[in-house]
Amino acid sequence: MPADAIEPKASRPFMPGYGVSESEEGLLPWGWAVERLVIVEGAAEIISDHDFLRPVWEAYKAKYSWDLTGESMFAVRPRTAFAFIEKPQEFEGTATRWRFT
Numbered sequence: 001m002p003a004d005a006i007e008p009k010a011s012r013p014f015m016p017g018y019g020v021s022e023s024e025e026g027l028l029p030w031g032w033a034v035e036r037l038v039i040v041e042g043a044a045e046i047i048s049d050h051d052f053l054r055p056v057w058e059a060y061k062a063k064y065s066w067d068l069t070g071e072s073m074f075a076v077r078p079r080t081a082f083a084f085i086e087k088p089q090e091f092e093g094t095a096t097r098w099r100f101t
Helices: 030-034 050-064 088-094
Strands: 009-011 040-045 073-081 098-100
Touching: 030 073, 030 098
Parallel strands: none
Antiparallel strands: 009 098, 040 073, 073 098
């Protein structure tokens, strides 16, 4: 995350019937989510500017040995992200929602 980026606000998701805690204790930090796959709601916009994508294609090819040259990609502009630890004993206390404003 760039130094000037605003960290999204963490809160509990509305999940009646799932036993999700109402307390802020145990909310996951945004850094935890950045390191893992989370559920994101928002808009995806296609990027087809080859000059913009060229360094992305080169980095992808260098890392994965898979050439995506010429392929379009998407930029995701999230509104909300969700995450939780998938262990039954931790789900209720870690379910977290982040809102981007």
